[in-house]
Amino acid sequence: MPPEGPKPPIGAAAAGRHADVAAAAARLHRDAVRRAWAWVLALALAVMAVVALQTAPGRRALDAVGTRGQADGFTEVALVRDPVLQDGEVAFAFSVHDAEGRPVRYRWTLTTSSGTGTAGGDLPLRAGERRTVAVNARVRCAAGEQRMFVGARVEPDPAASAGAWVPCPGGAP
Numbered sequence: 001m002p003p004e005g006p007k008p009p010i011g012a013a014a015a016g017r018h019a020d021v022a023a024a025a026a027r028l029h030r031d032a033v034r035r036a037w038a039w040v041l042a043l044a045l046a047v048m049a050v051v052a053l054q055t056a057p058g059r060r061a062l063d064a065v066g067t068r069g070q071a072d073g074f075t076e077v078a079l080v081r082d083p084v085l086q087d088g089e090v091a092f093a094f095s096v097h098d099a100e101g102r103p104v105r106y107r108w109t110l111t112t113s114s115g116t117g118t119a120g121g122d123l124p125l126r127a128g129e130r131r132t133v134a135v136n137a138r139v140r141c142a143a144g145e146q147r148m149f150v151g152a153r154v155e156p157d158p159a160a161s162a163g164a165w166v167p168c169p170g171g172a173p
Contacts, residue, residue: 073100075160080132083150085166090139094152094162095132098125106154110135111163113149114142123154141168 052058062068076097083092090110098104103126110119119137133152141148151163 073102075100075104075106075154075157076130077152077154077160077162079151079162079164082164083166085139085141085148085150085168088138088140088169089136090150090166091134091136092150092164093132093134095130096123096125096154096160097130098127100127102127104156106156108133108152108154110137110139111149111151111153111161112139114140114145 053062059068076095076099078095078097080093080095081091083090094108096106096108098106103124106123106125108120108123119135121133123131123133125131135152139148139150145168147165147167149163149165151161153161
C-alpha cells in the first residue's frame with residue numbers, strides 16, 4: 001500500500017476559512033431566513049385579521065366589545081308636497097324623521113327668501129318616528145321679485161331644512 005498523501009481540504013477549509021467561522025456564517029444566514037419568514041407570517045396574520053374584521057360577523061364582534069361606538073344620529077327633513085303660491089297663500093307639506101336615536105322636540109319655522117312669511121310650531125318626536133306637517137300660510141313676494149324661496153327650517157339642527165322656489169304672481173315663471 002502506498003503511503004497516504006495529504007488530504008485535500010473540504011468544506012470551509014477549501015474556501016480558506018476555518019470550520020467554526022463557516023458554521024457561524026451558516027447560523028447567521030439560517031437565523032436571518034427564519035426571522036424573515038416570521039415577519040412574513042406575522043404580516044399575513046395581521047392582514048387576515050383586518051380582512052376578517054371587515055365581514056359582518058367581524059363587525060358584530062367589534063360591536064359586542066364596544067370598539068366601534070355608536071353611530072351618529074341625524075334628522076331627516078324632506079318635502080312631501082312642493083310649495084304652491086296662490087292668492088298670497090303658500091301651501092306645502094314636509095316630513096321630519098327623527099333618526100337621532102333618542103326623543104327630540106323639534107321646532108319648525110316657515111322660511112322665505114324675502115322673510116315675509118310667519119308660521120311655525122313644535123314637533124315632539126320619539127326615536128325613529130316620522131311625522132308630516134302641512135303648512136298653509138300667508139306670504140308676500142318682495143316688490144319686483146319673479147320668484148321666492150319657501151321652505152321649513154327645523155331646529156335644533158338648522159341645517160335640517162327643505163324647501164323650493166315658487167314663482168311670484170305677475171313675475172315671469
